[in-house]
Amino acid sequence: MLSYLLRRLFASVIILILSSILVFTMVAFSGDPLASLRLNPKTPPSVYALRRAELHLNNPLPQRYWIWVTHAIRGDFGLTIGNQPVAPQLWSHLLVTFQMVIIATVIAIFVAIAVGVFSAIRQGRPFDSGAAFTNYLFISVPVFVLGLILKEFVAIPVNNAIGHTVIYTIGQQSSNLSGGFFERLPNYAGHTILPVLTLILVSYPSWAIYQRSSMLEALDSDYVRLARAKGLSPRRVLIRHTLRNALIPITTVIALDFAGVLGGAILVEEVFSWQGIGFWFLQGILVLDFNVVQAYLLVTAFFVVSFNFIADVLYGVLDPRIRYG
Amino acid sequence: MEYSIHEFAMAERRKILADTRSSKTGAAGENPKRRSRFSRLPRAGAETRHLGDEHGLSGEVKKQWQIVFGRFIRQPRAMVSLGIFALLGISSALAGVFWHYSYTDLTNQIATFGQGSPSLQHPFGVDPIGHDVFAQVMQGTKEDVQTALLVACISTLIGTTIGALAGYFRSWVDTVLMRFTDFILAVPLLAVLAVLGNLAAKQSGSWFWVAIIIGVLSWTYVARLVRADFLSLREREFVEAARAIGASNRRIIVRHLLPNALGPIIVNATLTVANAIILESTLSFLGLGIQPPDVSLGSLVAAGEGDATTFWWLFVFPASFIVLMILCVNFIGDGLREAFDPRRTRVRV
Numbered sequence: 019m020l021s022y023l024l025r026r027l028f029a030s031v032i033i034l035i036l037s038s039i040l041v042f043t044m045v046a047f048s049g050d051p052l053a054s055l056r057l058n059p060k061t062p063p064s065v066y067a068l069r070r071a072e073l074h075l076n077n078p079l080p081q082r083y084w085i086w087v088t089h090a091i092r093g094d095f096g097l098t099i100g101n102q103p104v105a106p107q108l109w110s111h112l113l114v115t116f117q118m119v120i121i122a123t124v125i126a127i128f129v130a131i132a133v134g135v136f137s138a139i140r141q142g143r144p145f146d147s148g149a150a151f152t153n154y155l156f157i158s159v160p161v162f163v164l165g166l167i168l169k170e171f172v173a174i175p176v177n178n179a180i181g182h183t184v185i186y187t188i189g190q191q192s193s194n195l196s197g198g199f200f201e202r203l204p205n206y207a208g209h210t211i212l213p214v215l216t217l218i219l220v221s222y223p224s225w226a227i228y229q230r231s232s233m234l235e236a237l238d239s240d241y242v243r244l245a246r247a248k249g250l251s252p253r254r255v256l257i258r259h260t261l262r263n264a265l266i267p268i269t270t271v272i273a274l275d276f277a278g279v280l281g282g283a284i285l286v287e288e289v290f291s292w293q294g295i296g297f298w299f300l301q302g303i304l305v306l307d308f309n310v311v312q313a314y315l316l317v318t319a320f321f322v323v324s325f326n327f328i329a330d331v332l333y334g335v336l337d338p339r340i341r342y343g
Numbered sequence: 344m345e346y347s348i349h350e351f352a353m354a355e356r357r358k359i360l361a362d363t364r365s366s367k368t369g370a371a372g373e374n375p376k377r378r379s380r381f382s383r384l385p386r387a388g389a390e391t392r393h394l395g396d397e398h399g400l401s402g403e404v405k406k407q408w409q410i411v412f413g414r415f416i417r418q419p420r421a422m423v424s425l426g427i428f429a430l431l432g433i434s435s436a437l438a439g440v441f442w443h444y445s446y447t448d449l450t451n452q453i454a455t456f457g458q459g460s461p462s463l464q465h466p467f468g469v470d471p472i473g474h475d476v477f478a479q480v481m482q483g484t485k486e487d488v489q490t491a492l493l494v495a496c497i498s499t500l501i502g503t504t505i506g507a508l509a510g511y512f513r514s515w516v517d518t519v520l521m522r523f524t525d526f527i528l529a530v531p532l533l534a535v536l537a538v539l540g541n542l543a544a545k546q547s548g549s550w551f552w553v554a555i556i557i558g559v560l561s562w563t564y565v566a567r568l569v570r571a572d573f574l575s576l577r578e579r580e581f582v583e584a585a586r587a588i589g590a591s592n593r594r595i596i597v598r599h600l601l602p603n604a605l606g607p608i609i610v611n612a613t614l615t616v617a618n619a620i621i622l623e624s625t626l627s628f629l630g631l632g633i634q635p636p637d638v639s640l641g642s643l644v645a646a647g648e649g650d651a652t653t654f655w656w657l658f659v660f661p662a663s664f665i666v667l668m669i670l671c672v673n674f675i676g677d678g679l680r681e682a683f684d685p686r687r688t689r690v691r692v
């Protein structure tokens with residue numbers, strides 16, 4: 019077990035190093051970092067030279083990578099195009115995104131498990147078919163379309179019906195907010211509800227489908243048949259014997275899906291103008307702010323690789339039948 | 344289900360026999376001695392008829408694809424979806440021929456308050472500078488469909504190759520290839536696509552490049568699927584038989600294992616089409632995919648977003664076309680899965 023853990027950890031670190039190299043190279047070739055200077059035709063050559071030296075552009079690529087990565091490990095991601103340090107911006111935007119992603123993921127997990135389990139128990143009944151259709155529908159709606167529908171055709175009519183804005187469609191809080199935390203809470207909630215709802219609706223269906231099939235598999239297993247034959251109450255069979263085992267596979271699926279949720283967050287933030295990390299990253303791409311883009315990619319890669327590692331370990335802990343080879 | 348499990352077992356057996364035979368289509372440079380050894384085996388057709396007699400069955404043995412096809416066309420939902428998708432694909436490809444506006448035409452009507460909504464002349468209305476929205480939606484659909492199909496081809500090809508090699512050879516090949524797959528998955532796909540899309544957008548912004556970028560990054564799921572399939576298939580008796588006869592690795596992979604893994608691969612290719620439509624329209628929505636003057640459904644949604652409440656047609660038509668296409672493709676995929684996997688049983692609860 020320990021040797022498996024160490025080997026897996028080693029592999030994760032290698033993957034992280036490789037992705038940092040890929041990220042750096044990809045971004046380095048994705049455009050001209052001096053483009054913003056070239057917009058002004060009167061920029062003197064000395065400014066170019068200075069900027070090139072600042073960004074280490076005269077050095078070969080491996081050396082630039084080394085400078086970047088050694089600073090990044092120490093939490094220094096360089097300066098933005100506007101000469102602000104990247105790191106504080108990175109952490110504050112990350113916090114905004116995590117608020118949304120964590121709330122949405124937790125709710126989506128419960129929704130997915132509930133829908134999956136009930137569809138499995140009521141296999142072939144109206145609930146099952148209805149849930150299957152809803153799942154397909156939400157899988158087929160891209161995040162940005164769903165976000166825009168909720169924004170334009172749900173939030174605005176609701177607000178109009180009530181008479182004042184309850185569901186906010188822009189930003190993560192109003193700018194003119196005052197008072198203590200509890201006075202501000204309704205405002206936070208009003209801003210959070212739509213982004214979170216969007217993320218829940220796009221994340222839960224595939225998990226629900228997965229949960230349904232693993233539930234069916236557990237229901238068909240020998241140990242459940244044995245439990246029934248022993249004369250245990252149906253309720254006990256369902257909860258202690260079926261559900262507990264059927265929950266194992268879904269944990270890894272959810273952990274492995276983390277990258278997808280972060281990708282979805284980019285769009286949700288774009289649609290609802292949340293100042294989260296995805297929004298920040300998109301702005302970085304559009305203005306070719308290399309340090310911002312690289313910082314985002316490195317930090318997300320770190321989280322995704324960590325989650326994959328956790329998923330691996332968790333699977334072994336939850337299901338002792340998994341042998342570590 | 345009308346189809347009997349016996350039929351399936353027969354088809355499987357026939358396939359296994361055909362596998363062990365595999366003489367006629369041998370590679371050109373094959374050893375003649377080995378070839379003669381193959382030809383000494385009983386011919387599959389004769390053997391199958393014999394098996395049929397033994398089980399008291401008469402009549403033709405259906406080929407596997409006939410069975411799958413038969414099961415597929417008996418599913419109304421999948422067939423309707425296929426019809427709608429084909430209709431969308433064909434009509435969007437031919438829109439330039441039959442529709443009286445092109446997507447670049449500026450008509451003499453524009454969308455202002457109370458004007459430009461859907462009419463007989465413009466069934467999907469016009470936009471604020473006078474484009475016919477129907478022509479634009481058709482063009483967007485065309486770009487989306489061709490992007491998605493190309494993506495599905497590229498990613499299935501790459502994914503199948505990588506998964507097959509990893510699953511068949513195992514050991515270090517497997518380790519290297521699967522770590523490579525992990526590595527591709529380490530950064531959110533959308534983020535990498537956004538960076539590369541921005542790069543491609545500045546170069547050309549045509550659907551072709553968008554499809555290439557999405558295709559070379561979205562094969563990871565197929566690879567894992569094919570690998571898992573190969574890991575179990577390679578232990579089966581027919582592979583052992585083929586190896587005993589002296590078939591090469593390449594031959595075992597291409598002629599024996601791949602045909603057996605084809606079902607999941609095809610089903611997944613369909614799902615890749617759906618995924619590609621989502622990714623392409625998302626990129627174009629963000630302005631990082633297909634670039635103007637060309638349009639995609641994603642960029643149309645982005646353009647219509649601001650006016651969604653006043654000029655609803657600018658948002659509703661492209662958005663519903665995206666959803667309709669993806670829904671159809673998902674239903675087709677579901678039908679195919681149902682058709683390929685006859686062992687799906689109902690569980691007693």
